[in-house]
Structure formats: structure tokens, C-alpha cells
Amino acid sequence: MSATPLLMVPGPIEVSPAVLAATSIAPPSHVSAAFIERFGSALGRMRAVWGADAAHQPMVLAGSGTLAMEQAIANVVDPGDAVVVVNTGYFSDRIAEIVTRRGGRARSVRAEPGAAIGADALRAELQAGPPPSVVCLTHVDTSTGVRVDVPSLAAAAKEAGALVVVDGVCATGGERLDMAAWGVDVALTASQKAIGLPVGLALSVVSPAAWRARERLRMPPALYLDWMVWQPIFEAYEAGRPSYFATPATTLIPALDVALGELLDADDGASRGMEAVFTRHERMGAAMRAGWAALGLDLLPEAGAEANTLSAIRLPEGVGPDLPARIGKRGVIVAGGLHPSIRHTYFRVGHMGWVTTQPELLLRTVEAVGAGLTDAGHPVDVGFAAIAVEAALDG
């Protein structure tokens, strides 16, 4: 066991040495030449990481992922608007609550914890009530480890004429995303998940159709959230000029540029850039699942809906919700359950971002989980699990 515990919760995550170095500088001025350059570069790189094109507008606000959710809804939903939420867990409930507070009429198509929702179920809901102006999806619901199929759900929403808002907070930068091709209108995330930074940036990319919805709003968003207030600021930075509305996060934004650059520079020999990042997360997710299976553990998500960025794992018979604390004593920090109706029946392990470039850290995690289970009076064969992980990595 190493002295520094390894952080394997589904955000915040371990960051790369280059990102760590980038955040360890004296606070830059928001009008310094170096900052302007990095901010402009980061905005452009966001388009590439999101699969957006030149007409899409990236947004970077100081705040956590929940702020990005608030911002998205405040710019596309007017009081009285119908909104359908594809609800796969805790964070889908959160966006429904944000819609309701904005005065929107949210209705959910809801899955049992661990189940995904497909396009047919969404189509049925779209026809069951007033046509919504917006459909909200949670790409990976961090409370259940379930990933939904964004392209088919977005297509169903488009058929009904709705805008598509995707909460990608536990997905973007790890799970496949091709915003322009999939017809996603707002794709949002937070810096501390798969993007690979410390907590503190609310990130989103906005389509031209979503922008037009903002222009048509009867009730403008809160000032700090308003896309129309921010857009000229981002445009100026991309053109190499400083501009001011509210002070940007001058320490985190240069680090964002570094983190996005690392994603876009990924190269595994077979593919490059985001394709290499996505396949790496798929391989590492599969290797983690091979480890859980070899430890005799069952997953919460139904087969085929498992996220690659985290695992939600059922506690075996006789093992209590103190398992994460026992794993922590073995040097790896994992998370407990989050979904309110089942929270004491499972635990969660994040495997996104920089750690996916370090297979030995993933192995260490599976071994710590095995040791924690054994400490909890549920002996398992840790060596067998390690072999299963290595075989999956080599395969």
C-alpha cells in the first residue's frame, strides 16, 4: 500500500502530471497575453473534443457541473415549456428539478435503477403528452453507472422537433461523443470528471439551434448564466483579445487547455485523438469489468448499458455499505452508493481520465477492492482477479 491514497471515485479524479503542473502556478491575470492565448486555444479545443463544428459555441464558467446544468436549462426553457427528461437516476432527477424551478413542465420517462432507456420508450413518452421543446438526457448517470445511447435518443427527440440537452458530466472526454453528427444541442460537463482537471469549471458547447432558442426566450436567464452575455467574451478571447464580464477562472483555464491538448494528442498506434481516447476507455472499462467478474461481483447496470467511465457494483450478500471504507484502508478511495432508493446495496469505482493511461493503477484498484472484500469477511481470490484484468488488457 502506497502512502498517498489513489482517488478512484467518479469525480474528482486523479489528474495527469502535466495538468497538475499547470494548476501549480501563480494566479495569472485575465488580461495577460499568456492567459488570452491559452483561453482562446482551450475554447477551440473544446469543439474538437466535443465533436462540434465551427458554428458551435463553447462556454466556460467558473462553477461545478450543476452550474452547467442550470445554465443550459436557463437558456433554452421558458416558464410553461414542456420538457421530457430521460431519467436514469439521481442526476436526471436533478435536471428535472432545475427545469421545474425555471417554471418548465418537466415529465420523466423513468427507468428502474440500473436499466437504460431506449429510443422507443422515449418516442412513446413524446407522444403521450404535450410536445416538448427540450429533451434532457444524462449520458452516464453517475448514480447507476448506466450509459444511454445518445445518438438514437437524440434522433427520436429531433423527430419530435425538440432540442437535445445532454448532461455529459461523467462522460465527456471518456465516452464517445460526436455532438454535431448526433444532433446534440447542448452538451455539458464539469472539469473534474473525464476531462481530467480539478473541480471548478462548468463546461458546455451550444448548437446554433439552441442559440436561436435562447434568442426567442421570453424570460431571460440570470445574468451570470446568460449565453448572450458570455458569447462576446469568448469570441474576443478566441480572437486573441481580452474582454471582461465576470472574472474567468484564470488558474484552471490554462490547465483546461493542457488537459484538452492531452486528449487530442492521444495516440495508441491504431488511432489518434478522441478515437484513441474513446477506445482506451472502452478497453479499460472492459478490463475493470473482467476484474469485478473474477471477484464474483455483479454490476448494477443491465448488460450492455455499463458505462466505461465508472462501475456501479452490487455489494455481495453479507457485505455491508462500509466496504468503501475498508477499500480506503487498502489505499484506494472508492465511492458508496448514491441512488436514494438503493444506496446501501452497491458501491462505485471511477475509471476515467488519466488513470486509463496507467493500467497498473487500475490493477491496484481491483486488488484493493478484493482485499477490502476479504477484510469484510468475504474472501476472494485477488490473484485470479489480477490475472483476469491483465488478460483483458492484453486481449
Ligand SMILES: *Cc1c(COP(=O)(O)O)cnc(C)c1O
Ligand atoms: C457529477 C455529476 C453532476 C454534478 O456535477 P457537480 O460538479 O458535482 O455539480 C451532474 N451530472 C452528472 C452525470 C454527474 O456525474
